[in-house]
Amino acid sequence: AQSVTQLDSQVPVFEEAPVELRCNYSSSVSVYLFWYVQYPNQGLQLLLKYLSGSTLVKGINGFEAEFNKSQTSFHLRKPSVHISDTAEYFCAVSPGGYNKLIFGAGTRLAVHP
Amino acid sequence: EPEVTQTPSHQVTQMGQEVILRCVPISNHLYFYWYRQILGQKVEFLVSFYNNEISEKSEIFDDQFSVERPDGSNFTLKIRSTKLEDSAMYFCASSRDSHWNIQETQYFGPGTRLLVL
Numbered sequence: 001a002q003s004v005t006q007l008d009s010q011v012p013v014f015e016e017a018p019v020e021l022r023c024n025y026s027s028s029v030s031v032y033l034f035w036y037v038q039y040p041n042q043g044l045q046l047l048l049k050y051l052s053g054s055t056l057v058k059g060i061n062g063f064e065a066e067f068n069k070s071q072t073s074f075h076l077r078k079p080s081v082h083i084s085d086t087a088e089y090f091c092a093v094s095p096g097g098y099n100k101l102i103f104g105a106g107t108r109l110a111v112h113p
Numbered sequence: 114e115p116e117v118t119q120t121p122s123h124q125v126t127q128m129g130q131e132v133i134l135r136c137v138p139i140s141n142h143l144y145f146y147w148y149r150q151i152l153g154q155k156v157e158f159l160v161s162f163y164n165n166e167i168s169e170k171s172e173i174f175d176d177q178f179s180v181e182r183p184d185g186s187n188f189t190l191k192i193r194s195t196k197l198e199d200s201a202m203y204f205c206a207s208s209r210d211s212h213w214n215i216q217e218t219q220y221f222g223p224g225t226r227l228l229v230l
Contacts, residue, residue: 043221103156
């Protein structure tokens with residue numbers, strides 16, 4: 001069975017500081033990896049995804065993530081955050097060949113001025 | 114930009130009542146999904162739907178739940194005889210297609226917050 005662990009439930013950070021949101025997964029099969037963001041009162045929006053190829057994936061809003069197979073991690077990073085990045089961030093995996101997404105518990109990113 | 118819409122945004126119901134949550138997927142999408150998130154817990158997959166039938170469902174999706182695409186635009190989740198533990202945010206999602214070895218992006222709606230009293 002597959003599972004996703006987001007190690008931090010909340011991450012406070014000051015504006016313009018770098019941030020890393022951690023995600024680890026477990027799976028006995030190959031997986032596809034995703035990061036979604038949820039702004040208040042909105043649905044989940046895809047930030048980026050890893051399917052294959054380069055392990056460094058760039059997404060929207062200046063975010064990027066690196067797939068590390070040996071550490072089964074897919075951490076999300078941004079070099080300089082803005083107040084508008086305040087949101088809930090979800091890491092998810094999809095077992096290869098299946099449609100469903102398996103989500104982590106989410107990390108609430110709070111950017112302070 | 115096309116988006117997935119869901120109605121209602123909030124629903125309050127009495128235990129034992131039936132509820133129908135509605136979703137309008139993106140128009141050229143072929144795969145449809147329901148997820149739920151109980152307050153403070155993970156987003157959980159419920160069911161995926163393709164070509165007018167369920168393609169996969171989770172253990173949560175028991176006989177109490179059903180899905181339907183009653184017309185060319187709507188996708189509904191029916192919960193019969195609601196229970197207190199059905200209180201959650203329910204998300205609908207759709208994707209254009211899905212092939213083996215290629216994962217199409219799932220686009221999510223804003224959710225319906227269901228409260229069972």
